[in-house]
Amino acid sequence: MRLTAPWRARCRFKTSQMYQPKELIPFTELKSSKKIEELTSRSSRLLIEYGIVKPTSPGYFALLPLAFRSLIKLNKIIDDELEQINCQKIQLPHVSPANIWNKSGRLKSVGTELVKFKDRQDKEMVLCPTHEECITSLVGGYNLSIRDLPLRLYQTGSKFRAEMKPRFGLIRSNEFIMKDLYTFDKGCEAALQTYQEVSDAYNKIFTRIGVPYQRVEGDNGNIGGTSSHEFHYPAGIGQDELLWCSACKWGKNIELNNDKQGSDECPGCGEKLKISKGIEVGHTFLLGQKYSKIFGAQFTGAGGGGGGKAETLEMGCYGIGVSRILAAAVEVLSTETEIRWPSSLSPFSVCILTQKTGTKAYTGVDVDNLYEKINNIFPNDVILDDREKLSVGKKQYEADRTGYPILVLLGRKNMNPDPLIEIHIPSENISLELRPQDGLDYLKSISAKYLI
Ligand SMILES: [Zn+2]
Secondary structure (H helix, E strand, O other): OOOOOOOOOOOOOEHHHOOOOOOOOOHHHHHHOOHHHHHOOHHHHHHHHOOOEEEEEOOEEEEOHHHHHHHHHHHHHHHHHHHHOOOEEOOOOOEEEHHHHHHHOHHHHOHHHOEEEEOOOOOEEEEOOOOHHHHHHHHHOOOEEHHHOOEEEEEEEEEEOOOOOOEOHHHEOOEEEEEEEEEEEOHHHHHHHHHHHHHHHHHHHHHHHOOOOEEEEOOOOOOOOOEEEEEEEEOOOOOEEEEEOOOOOOEEEOOHHHOOOOOOEOOOOOOEOEEEEEEEEEEEEEEEOHHHHHOOOEEEOOEHHHEOOEEEOEEEEEEEEHHHHHHHHHHHHOOOOOOOOOOOOOOOOEEEEOOOOOOOHHHOOOHHHHHHHHHHHOOOOEEEEOOOOOOHHHHHHHHHHHOOOEEEEOOHHHHOOOOOEEEEEHHHOEEEEEOHHHHHHHHHHHHHHOOO
């Protein structure tokens, strides 16, 4: 039986027990090998190397515990903001019959990107890449009253798209996690009001995530509808080209109107437009009646006794690429060797690092007690690197590269009669040596930025 240090029973999250299969390849070696070309993006390489995400087959990925913690944080931000505008969360099946896709015309227009299969009754089925058909036929199956409007339903879950060439890990994978919201309104004016409210909520969501983003006028692609906007993270590997104005924040996707040369002045303020590549992380569409007409999604007016003429609903649909954001945020913020998460999404905000056993480290600050106090400031967001055979320096090297934003080190100075703890915030080049109580006060003073 292994001897365990005395704090083990009480600390909740420990590196020694975290499932994080690392495969660290020296960067120089990697650069010269073919592997980097296969992996194609910095985020994909780093997330795989550090045991955060693993490929299971081409275009499919397992999110391991650290990635899943980030995912939960991201979903919380999204749920918070959508609940503020009365969106209700549901779960639709991943599978839908192909006939509703035929009815909308998208069985053909989306074509080979649809993942299809036949069930045992030989009926053709679709693994949904999006759910306009599914939700509109559902809503169309029951009579809505004007009192039910506006109706805003969303879900977060796996979607499927057969990519010819899946690339950049989670940024362009065959299975991906998306948040999709569908809205139903009475008349164009109300639909536009909803569009505005959701766009505002999206701005709040992307601001809370904290990665710089750009909202641009978008291309309607194969979703259809009358108006759309896209949210992008500017990045070199982005597959969209954006024109945008740094003065008034107006922008558009160059795909729009196939306007390659376009104007080089902002139509709003006349400033010179900038051009950059972007990774699309969100998209909003005003759909009009494109799907509600096809699937008979209607409401009846407030005539007494449920009377009144049935009218067709006005719809909107709104997506956020949840798994894509995790990878794209890492892509934008990281260096070639160090993962950097936005402070809102790091798997743990704080990592406490101890010396290896036998170095008398535990004669200083009581680790268990410190963990508990820091955990009170960052609830359920603290991990202790308790591995017995690694020096504190090696632990620091790994924690820094895994991207934990705040490192609390119990190093040599912790063995002083008057012990000091070290606090490092690598992304801001902050390194402090403080008495334990001053350290806790300092952590408290900066905690707001990390709490979501
Ligand atoms: Zn402008």
